Amino acid sequence: MGDPPVRAATAAQARARFFNSANAFNLKLPAVPRARFDAARDAALADAAGTGAYPMDQSAAFGCGFPATTPLVLARYLRIGAGETLSTRFAASGEVHYAIAGNGETRVAGETIAWGPGDVMVLPGGEAVEHRATGGAAAVLWTVTNEPALAFERLNPPAAGAAAVDPVHYPAAEITHQVEVLQALPAAADQAGVALIFSAERTADSRNAMPSLTLALNTLAPGMHQRAHRHNAAAITLCVEGEGCFSMIDGHRIDWSPFATMVTPPAEVHSHHNGGPRLARFLIVQDGGWHYHARTMGFEFAE
Template structure:
């Protein structure tokens, strides 16, 4: 009797072809819409995660929802809270090219290689990643901390060259520059009142590192920042705000340019929350007092790739 020959794939396919797959275009071209890759979730992280207790780094970890190895707050970034009690120190050495800190409260010292930085409330610090950094506190301190280790983990690479040196943005100077922006007669005609932290090593992107983008902004009393979107993830931190401040986030706009079926995120001092890439979002201050916020994004990388695509309604 004649029988059809069926090859034994285990033995008949060369080893270098064993992992190869082939997909018809329409079934693979948009893995997000096909639910093959998870969307970045909305999520908020309250100040209670770090306002007391022992010295520690608290990763804002969404890796389970993202379907990736953690810790990670987005596909390429990890946001963290740091609690550092007076007289204590923490060693930081992620496999990262870029690290940005904002000092929520306290003061202390940071040493990385031959560089030493004294920091205090309101300072921003940008660090490369090749060398370990030692963070010590002379007062009880809290910091917001973002780095790009998840990006390097996904690429399967390790840091090899620092693209910039440790850089301090002192609180007094950052506050002065922000107030100058707020007092500009044209400020009310702009989409937002803020400053972007830059580094002279990255003149094309005008960002705080080659990967990270950091904004220091004011949401004036009684104001609205109209809906906008961009392809970078936003890791937002609320420095201070009165009651009545919130964000609306959603995937679509209606005919009037407002966000359809939005998710509302109510602000509180010390809150961090995730705004997914590509989602429309708008910020509201319904009080009679200013609010202050810091979005940190991977927009340095997205801008360099010519993929940021920021839009306003």
């Protein structure tokens, strides 16, 4: 069945295109690659590295016309030299940050957040952000935004003061306390690991960190594995702590490496394994907010 010619009397009519049931559904998009990013991490953590951003962009691999780690999410390492300031204004509706190294202050929307290693921040989009390294040493942040989602529709970020999230700070000490509380609780038979879910006052109803992104610190006891499962949300994972740990993604083994970033493509069956002597911790950002809203998360166990 061919494409019938378009009969057009105006320029607007000439732009019309028609497809049919024979050719409208044969579009094949490149798959999102499973990946572990070491080069960006190594560059950001190098002693001689300068202040700047180190994106994990694999957009070319899946045919995307703008920087992206997965189709809806972009991850970066941000390095701020000792005593220096890094100013950003990402075209996103919100930002997730994890402090890998160093101490610093972040100024956004009239507030200042002082942070150190292990702290987590969620910041509103549409705002100018200033990260300053304090304490006489360089600082490194792991940063995730939904810039690709806005770029796909050529949307602008929210106007200053109009974002759906406020600045939120989760100190490392409080995160550790919350994990200890979780570890002491009995596990349910169908529980998908022991995870601390980050949310906020304005997003608590959806349990998300920001409307489109979910954020969780997953933990895995020594000698244990998280049951193989799948979901339609793509996952970007920061390996916070885990000796002898690895993930199996669609039958492929990816070993963990400290503060490396891994990508689990949407819908691929995956499991996580701890072969080390200590509790493993890994921070995961997913584009789950989109899928929860659309009722398309599709979570299911594969074992």
